[in-house]
Amino acid sequence: MPIGFLIQHARAMLQPYDHQKIMEQFELAGLGAMVEFDIATSQLTTQYRLKKSNFDRLTPDFDTIYMFERLDQSLLNSQKIVQREIIIALLASPIELIFPSVDEWVSAVRMRRFLVKAARQTSMNFRTESADRPIDFWDYSEETGFILKKKKSLIDALKMATQPSLSGRVYGFSCYRATEYIILLAIAQELQLTHPQKYQALEDRWQNKAISSRLFHDVFLQELGSLEKPLPVTWYVPGDRIWFRNPDDASSDVTGYEGSWIIYLGGGLFTNFWQSHRPYTLEHKCIEVFHWRDGLQKNSSGQLEINEDIVERKVDQTFADSVQRKNIFGRMFCLRDAQGVYESGGCMDASREWIKWVRPQTCKIEWPFD
Numbered sequence: 001m002p003i004g005f006l007i008q009h010a011r012a013m014l015q016p017y018d019h020q021k022i023m024e025q026f027e028l029a030g031l032g033a034m035v036e037f038d039i040a041t042s043q044l045t046t047q048y049r050l051k052k053s054n055f056d057r058l059t060p061d062f063d064t065i066y067m068f069e070r071l072d073q074s075l076l077n078s079q080k081i082v083q084r085e086i087i088i089a090l091l092a093s094p095i096e097l098i099f100p101s102v103d104e105w106v107s108a109v110r111m112r113r114f115l116v117k118a119a120r121q122t123s124m125n126f127r128t129e130s131a132d133r134p135i136d137f138w139d140y141s142e143e144t145g146f147i148l149k150k151k152k153s154l155i156d157a158l159k160m161a162t163q164p165s166l167s168g169r170v171y172g173f174s175c176y177r178a179t180e181y182i183i184l185l186a187i188a189q190e191l192q193l194t195h196p197q198k199y200q201a202l203e204d205r206w207q208n209k210a211i212s213s214r215l216f217h218d219v220f221l222q223e224l225g226s227l228e229k230p231l232p233v234t235w236y237v238p239g240d241r242i243w244f245r246n247p248d249d250a251s252s253d254v255t256g257y258e259g260s261w262i263i264y265l266g267g268g269l270f271t272n273f274w275q276s277h278r279p280y281t282l283e284h285k286c287i288e289v290f291h292w293r294d295g296l297q298k299n300s301s302g303q304l305e306i307n308e309d310i311v312e313r314k315v316d317q318t319f320a321d322s323v324q325r326k327n328i329f330g331r332m333f334c335l336r337d338a339q340g341v342y343e344s345g346g347c348m349d350a351s352r353e354w355i356k357w358v359r360p361q362t363c364k365i366e367w368p369f370d
Contacts, residue, residue: 002062004049005090005097007105010361012044018102019046025106029084035091050091059092062232065282068267082238085266086112089237095224100362107190107358112239114186119263122162122182123276124173126256131172134160145210154203155192158185175261178273179241180216182263186239187220187355187365195360211367219367221353230335230350234282238266241353244285247332248293249342254304257292259347260285284315286332287325289347291315 007022009015019039026032034054038047050059058070067085086109090097099105131146137157138146148157160167162181173181191199205211211219221241225231236242245259246252252259262280263271269279280288288311295311298304318324337345356364 001052002049002055002059002092002094003096004047004093005099005105006045006047007102008098008100009044009046010101012041015039015041015044015046022046022048022102022105025109026087029080029087031084031087031091034088047096048091049093050088055092058088059235061234062092062094063234064089064092064236065234065268082113082116082266083109086238089235092235094232094235097224100357101359103194104357104359104362107194108355110193111186111190111355111358112237114189115182115239115263116265118159118162118182118185119265119271120276120279121165122178122271122273123164123170124162124178124273125170126173126175126274131174131177133157133171134167137161144208145212147208147210148203148206150207154199154206155185155188158188173273174256175273177212179261179263180212183220183241183355184216187358190358195358195363198358198360198363198365205367215368217353220356220365222356222364223351223353225351227335227338227350231352233333233335233348236264236352238264240264242270243349244289244347245336245345245349246289246292247336247342247345247347248290251293251296251306252342254292254296254306257306260289282333283325283329284319286347287318287328288315290328290332291318 007018009018019037023032023035026035034051035048036051037049040046049055058067064085067088068081071081071084090109099108133140133146134157137149137152137160139149140146148154158181161171162178162185164170188199188202191202217223241261241263243259243261246257251257262273262285265271265279268281270282270285272279291311291314292306294314295307296304297307297310318328332346333348334346335348335350337343358365
């Protein structure tokens with residue numbers, strides 16, 4: 001059975017109002033009849049989860065990847081399908097997700113919608129040693145990274161850097177930095193709506209120094225699950241940032257091929273930043289990562305690199321051979337080994353990364369003053 005999520009209430013008088021507000025959200029998404037809840041007035045909390053019959057039908061064994069195939073077909077073309085998938089996946093959570101207010105839950109769902117929309121529109125060139133950005137919006141130095149130009153909108157700058165339909169060209173990114181920009185865009189859009197003072201502070205910060213890599217994770221994200229307590233490998237919420245690890249020791253030494261950072265879009269699909277019109281299925285992503293080892297070679301300078309043409313050819317060959325396809329997917333579709341270990345683990349990570357709380361009363365996003 002799912003555990004679902006828990007809403008905390010600031011005061012007893014708000015509990016009925018908060019409950020009514022969130023039930024209205026369920027009704028708008030067509031999910032009211034699927035939800036059960038426990039109201040704990042003594043603890044000022046309310047817990048929501050999928051009813052067992054709906055859990056067994058839509059997300060058996062916490063599998064949200066194929067949820068879209070089990071939803072009412074008449075609703076699949078609805079603009080609300082991503083919203084429905086987000087809410088159902090949260091209601092089907094295998095661990096207790098605690099939101100400090102109903103407003104924070106609303107923001108969390110909306111940021112995921114922002115994230116998915118931006119991720120679907122994102123296309124980039126894969127570069128690990130060099131990168132570029134729209135010069136009308138960004139400046140660069142080794143000390144600061146890419147920073148926002150004065151009097152420019154951070155939201156506009158992020159869109160122009162990642163969405164060729166707006167900028168007219170494709171810019172160079174690593175997959176990790178690409179996910180940072182998409183996540184930052186969703187955060188900025190939500191802050192502008194609900195916490196404008198924090199949005200202005202975020203924009204001011206980016207005019208002086210970028211927040212990236214490990215610091216980005218620490219400032220903006222919270223991590224759920226671990227190798228000791230792994231999340232189910234098929235439980236994803238649209239908007240999750242996920243790492244597919246390369247379990248091959250040799251090819252993982254090539255910069256950019258240690259693994260692959262992507263965003264779950266819902267509908268069983270994951271971002272493909274380099275060919276955005278061809279998002280990955282779970283199986284395709286696993287098989288591609290497996291074949292990175294076949295593309296390993298040395299360039300004219302004697303440095304290791306991955307030949308993507310060879311990888312693509314090997315992937316096509318695997319999909320044409322049902323036995324090999326099943327074997328490789330089975331090899332990869334299991335939890336990864338610990339960092340630095342290359343034994344029998346696959347490419348699936350044990351954790352998911354979520355955006356921290358953003359509302360004025362509960363905001364957890366803080367960054368250094370440097």
